[in-house]
Amino acid sequence: MTITSLTPGAPAVSAARPVEELGLRESATFDRATIADIQRAAATGVYDIRGWGAKRKVPHFDDLLFLGASMSRYPLEGYRERCDTDVVLGDRYASRPLHLQTPVTIAGMSFGALSANAKEALGRGASEVGTSTTTGDGGMTPEERGQSKHLVYQYLPSRYGMNPDDLRKADAIEIVLGQGAKPGGGGMLLGQKITERVAGMRTLPVGIDQRSASRHPDWTGPDDLEIKIGELREITDWKTPIYVKIGASRPYYDTALAVKAGADVVVVDGMQGGTAATQQVFIENVGIPTLAAIPQAVQALQELGLHRKVQLIVSGGIRTGADVAKAMALGADAVAIGTAALIALGDNDPRYAAEYAAMGSAAGFYDDFQDGRDPAGITTQDPDLSSRLDPITGGRRLANYLRVLTMEAQTIARACGKSHLRNLEPEDLVALTIEASAMARVPLAGTSWIPGAK
Amino acid sequence: MVTLIETQTQDYATVTAEVSTRTDLADSPVRDLNQALHNATDGQSWTVENPGGKHSLAVGINAGVTVTINGHAGYYAAGMHQKGEVTVNGNAGVGLAENIMSGKVHVKGDASQSAAATGHGGLVVIDGNAGARCGISMKGVDIVVGGNIGHMSAFMAQAGRLVVCGDAGDALGDSIYEARIYVKGTVASLGADCVEKPMRAEHLAELAGLLAAAGRTDNPADFKRYGSARNLYHFSVHNSTSY
């Protein structure tokens, strides 16, 4: 969000005596961000729309630790003994499943929300390390198809730019039911980002504030979804894997229903998952944390006897190789990253500090993706701004980052004695807090206690 | 099994087929029919017997073929259709010709919900009635319905034209963008931001063309036109009761 309460040029606090020194007590209930939200609402009369995911603190991968090898578990030699990372996605029904070299994939982010250069950079980076990238609400661009070795084509309620030619060009199809940042919400793209090209791809007037639908136009519920998946399989001659992406709210039931409807892969996105533009109240108050969602989805797959046969991709707040390893130990086959990939490309880089400040934000806080004024050239359609992102350099940075994530995950897996990332298991984990223990269903460190376990 | 009868290979495009491949879905799977249609070349023709309300019939056609379905079709008949022509001598289920890009789809009976949903181009003709959400999120398709249409039709309709020779149900054209709607009968109610608009000469002319393409003899002068008031194109606090 952007600070709107202060008159331009007015100093925020006395330069001479910072608030800390005055002995002032900040309210935990009405903290400064909350006060600014109320002031902003009073000044503008509209709710705050922003990008990024939930910013509140929720139980997360940070609240888990690996046990590592011990007397009864042998570690693998780092740099000498193999620890494989590849993953096959979609071999349940599709005759052409994806075979990725690393389980870290790039999540769906729309052209429109992102610049063409950003989409191209994501494709280049992902392809360099042998992983997949994903289109988004707005169709497939030639830039990303051209640069992506493995491209997942999203099938969204809006069906912007949806066409059978691109469908046949896709390496996988992802039916989007929801996003973790906004389970139950449609998309929005504000007028400043609806340029002629974006509008043309979406068949909309240039410059309008665009709402995308929250419900699919031609199916409702799991029985229809089964028929819809059947149609997409028929159109693509049963070659292309079909994913179903759900925003984490009731992941146990949603996963079971997606599997019964015939999905090859289920994607579960937790509430910390990023978005390009959503009401803040929605981002912060709807959905459940990624940590709470994974065991529920895994349980559904296990009960159906399809864990590892229908693959599970987890997203929402993946930042490090440790997060990757933890998600996989809890039962994911792969993960997807959105926000972290944008940061790797240059989002929120301190070198744009002056420009963030001019917009009432700061490096590390900038989330006004909806405004299209991103100084890093990523979440914009402005030709001058987007030309700041060189797709080749950006792609290289992303590839570097993806390699680091993979190597970090391997480091942990070797320490746990695993010759493949997928061999990590809940048994390798403990929790630091009671909340994380209950959600992740692993024992509180130093105990054998899992709250809620039968 | 699908029996393929080879037509003469022509070195020029679209020819009208002289022989038609007969597929009986009582004893061959939908998969074989669709695969044959995907392998087809311009000018080939199919007659489908005993469709039995099966789903996903003749989906993903991408050549100038003609397909005649003798009986009722289930969900998504002629889904994502391109170039060819599909005729259903019966009723069609949910999502008829969803996301059609070009070509023509003609249903002689009634169509269920979401007919021609998100269609980007081409022509969909329904001689009977269409259910709820006809033309939902349409993006350029032309739809001509001989009978009535259900509620929430042309919801968020972006482009293209919807012609209704009977009556329209509640909330017609809710949150409509640039699509044009022509209704001959009554409209139960208009949705948010959808208004009646004057029929000018160009509208009468375009409507006459659409009716003719659908093989209908209705008089364009008997229709009213509806479209977007364009009041919801920009978020405004004053519109909060409309969202």
Ligand SMILES: Cc1cc2nc3c(=O)[nH]c(=O)nc-3n(C[C@H](O)[C@H](O)[C@H](O)COP(=O)(O)O)c2cc1C
């Ligand atoms: C700029 C941006 C645009 C997005 N666009 C889409 C989209 O079009 N479709 C979709 O399913 N998810 C979209 N997402 C969500 C991502 O696919 C993914 O679920 C999320 O970013 C994962 O969480 P993370 O950001 O914490 O890695 C978007 C996210 C961002 C940051």
